[in-house]
Structure formats: structure tokens, C-alpha cells
Amino acid sequence: MKSYIVFIKGLWRENPVFRQILGMCPTLAVTGYLANGIAMGLAVVFVLVASSTVISVFRKLIPKQVRMPTFIVIIATFVVLVDYFLRANYPFLSKKLGPYVPLIVVNCIIMGRQEAFSSKNPVWLSFLDALGMGIGFTLALIILSTVREILGFGTLLGHPVLGQWFTPWVIMALPPGAFLSLGVILGVINTFQKKSTR
């Protein structure tokens, strides 16, 4: 039962984007297109799961004083792996995500999970925690980028979904659009949350 809760909490109750407001840089920067959002989400899932598992395996061997640099090196290794992989196999995506793939290194969701969870918990639970958080992050990016792509370009995954009558809202494709849509979504979620806890 406990492992189930560890996994599920990242999806909604402790969703890294909507509930913890972490990892804002990629959230705001790459969500102009749904495809970018999905790719970024999956990259983070991989890095998070891999580094959480590795760190949890070695958690008793890493001295407290140097845990931060050790974590960063491990995370950075996996991030560079993803970067190479994308550049070699999906050059188009890699071009679109640009500098935001290397920037996963400093994504605070990943560092946060190492500090808060995998450096203190057994491997299996750390794996589930990372998977849940990663999928929660991906879901948030999917929601945000769906809204932004439809309103900003009138398309979804590159296919036109709104007819000719629709004039794309350029602002939604630009950085301010990311802030606007994230703010509205957070507002809606908070309203819901308050009602359900009452």
C-alpha cells in the first residue's frame, strides 16, 4: 500500500509543477508546442528515474558533506546522455528544445527529489517516487502545452484543429503566454482544491 502512495502522490497531490511550483524554467520555456512538452517531460522522467535509482543505491556510501556535488555529477551525466541521444536520433526535436535539454541538470525537481527522498529511502521506493514525480511533471507540461499550442497556433501536434476563422493569439506562443496560462491553470486548480478540502 505504501509504495502505491509513494508513486501516486507525484501525479496530483504533490504534482511538481501545479502543487510544488518547481521546475518553472522548462515549464515556461518549452511548452509552446505539445510535441516539445512531451519530449521535455520524457527526458526529465528518464533523468529523474535514473539518477534517483543510482543515488538511492549508493546513498549509504556518499558522505554527507559532498552529497550535493555528487548528486549534480550523477544528474549531469544522465542529462548529457539524453542530450547526445536526442542529437543523434531526433535532431529535429533536439533543435527545437535547444538549450533546455542541458538545463535539466539544474532542474530543481530532480535535485529536490534526491534531497527529499532518494538519499533517505530504499531503491524501490525511490524509483517509484521518481517515476511518479516525472510523470506528474510530464502531465503538467502536456496540459500547459496543449492549451498554448491550440490558442497560440490553432494546431495540435502540428495538425490544424481550429478552422480558418481562428486568428492565432501570438502572445500565447511567446513567454508571456506561458505565464498567463500557467497562472490561470493554477488558479483553477487552487479553487478546486479549496472546495474539496472544505
Next chain:
Amino acid sequence: MNYRIKMILTLLIVGAFSGGSLSFVYNKMLPKIEENLKKEIENSLLLLVPAASYKETSFQGKRVFICRGKEGEIVGYAIIGKGGGFQGDISLLIALDKQGKKILGIDILESQETPGLGAKIDEPSFKGQFKDKEAEKLEVIKGKIEKENDIEAITGATISSRAVVSIVNNYVKILKEFVEKNK
């Protein structure tokens, strides 16, 4: 003393392991990454100067391509130009005809311009304007173009438009020198 040694050892081992595995993966991926880049340049070249073979050389430290037809006759030249854009560098391919008098076209290879605005430099409505222009100094104009060497700026992305035109101007000059030398 003991914990210090342990700290150093931990970082040393982690660092060595990470560096080792990355260089291994990098060497595995490198041919594919380079191939992707080459393919992209080749696609652009085919689009701008349809030719049977492309020979790459270096001229003043820039990458220049000599494009030849089936019988080995020169059909055009191309150069890879780089310069600052609105966000980060723009790298583009510029092609001239065999006399070095006319621009055959340009294509954007890499750019990080704003999606929806500056990124339109990669759309035919903008980059198509360069086709068949005289290989002289081009100018960016807001609104309707009047003169032969005018390029219409993208609405809302004047800086990106200017950046592209200035890269084209710079590199057309270099490529023309190359064509002169090669005659």
C-alpha cells in the same frame, strides 16, 4: 582525517565514472550526430542549388561549397554564414550562381529566434525574398518594398530580419571573393 579521504575518494570515483561513460557514449553517437548535421546541410544545398556533386572547401576560415552538375561544370557556390540574431546565433546557407552575380537563395540551418515571430525567418515568405536578388548590398524595409535590393522585414521581428540580412550581406561578399578567385 578519515572522512576527508572518503570525501575526496567519493568525488574522484563518481567523476571518473561519469567522465568515462560519457566519453564512451559520445564516441558512439558522434558519427550519427555529424551525419545529421551533414544531411541537413545537404538537404539545404539540394534545395538551393540542385547539382550532382558538392565539394566542400575552406575559404578565409568559412565553409564554402562548390556545386557541380553532371558533366562536372560548375553550377553555383554556397557558403555557411553565422551571426548574432535576436536570441543566440543564426547560421544559414547562402547560394550564389556560377558568375557570383545572383543569389540563388538562402536557407536557415540553425536559429533560436522567438517562435511565432522571429522564427518566421525560416518561412518561405521571408527567406524566399532573397531568391534571384542581385548579389549586392541588401536593405531591410518595413512595409512595402520599393527598390530592387529591398527585403521586407517580418512584422514584429525587425531585429531578426535585420540580423539575417546583415549575415547575408557579409557572407555574400566573402563568397563573391571566392568566386572571383576560383574563376
